[in-house]
Amino acid sequence: MSPKELVVALLTAAFADHDPEAAKPLLAPDYIQHNPAIATGADGLLSVIPAIKASGMTTTTHRIISEGNYVVLHNTYDNADAFGAPSLIAFDVFRVEDGVVAEHWDNLQPKPETTVSGRSMTDGPAEITDLGKTQENKELVVGFVRDVLGGAAPEKVTNYMDPAVYMQHNPMIDDGLDGLMAAIKSFAEQGQVITKFEPQIVVAEGNFVFVASDAIMGGKPWAFFDLWRVEDGKIVEHWDVVSPIPAEMAHNNGKF
The missing domain is CATH 3.10.450.50 (Nuclear Transport Factor 2; Chain: A,)
Known part of the structure; x- marks a missing residue:
């Protein structure tokens, strides 16, 4: 198999x-x-x-x-x-x-009852395309994660996405670059500042790229599991599942 x-x-x-x-x-x-x-x-x-x-x-x-x-x-x-x-x-x-x-x-x-964008956390395209662009798309998304989400060079955000075309499935964030930036500002005002965002697992197939990241938000450990869809060299859609990392686990393997 x-x-x-x-x-x-x-x-x-x-x-x-x-x-x-x-x-x-x-x-x-x-x-x-x-x-x-x-x-x-x-x-x-x-x-x-x-x-x-x-x-x-x-x-x-x-x-x-x-x-x-x-x-x-x-x-x-x-x-x-x-x-x-x-x-x-x-x-x-x-x-x-x-x-x-x-x-x-x-x-x-x-699963939330409502979302800011009106999209659910799971709807949207599922077809895998552009298999020949897997590595190219993987590099694009990893660059976005490190530069924008990780804070290395947030000013490069438009290198990775069209500000007007970013379909969002995170229940708390609206579409587009404006929606993402507004959410980041709102989270910061609530003390939820991200001070660490380090990719641990990256899996790509064609137009889809998944990244699991070890993060610190609001001074506490979190896990961010994100999936992006890429089209014509730009990130166009995003799904995620975000969860705090508990201090105690049923094993000694850690979250990652």
Whole structure:
């Protein structure tokens, strides 16, 4: 199986069929878990499958991209009260090695009732195009993250995006460069200043580029999982899932 096929098979076994025996051979025995609430190792994931079944939780995958041995899924988990909210929006990242799933990272955020832009956290294009531009688009987005979000050279923002064409799915930010800048100003006024924004995982496929970043916002550790869509050499659309990093976890692997 390809990395995508392997990850989809695991997701199906664990979250749709609720079958630990089917999931077990798809996992490395020393599977590394970064979800703060689940123990590391294959047994950690397998042990929560009965709770997933009992909760009635369902999974909808909106997008899936892959590069090398990494696979990123943009998911909605419904009936997820047992895991924190009735509906959760998530980015799940898996690393595949030697034909099994070896590592998992995720970020989860409660689904909001409304958004500033009027777009949901998951709607919009999902088709992967421009495969020949994967590396070019990856470099563009990483430059945007480091220069604009990371603060290295924010004045270069128009090198990366058209100020008028930036479709926003973050529930608290409006469209366009003006919407982004207004949100950054508003967050700063509330003491939510970003003083660290360091990419840890970057996965690109064609017109989509995903970046998971380790951040400090308002003096506290946060994880930002962002997905951008690129068109004609400019960033045109953005989805994200943002979550604080807890001080205590069910393992010693950290968030990243």
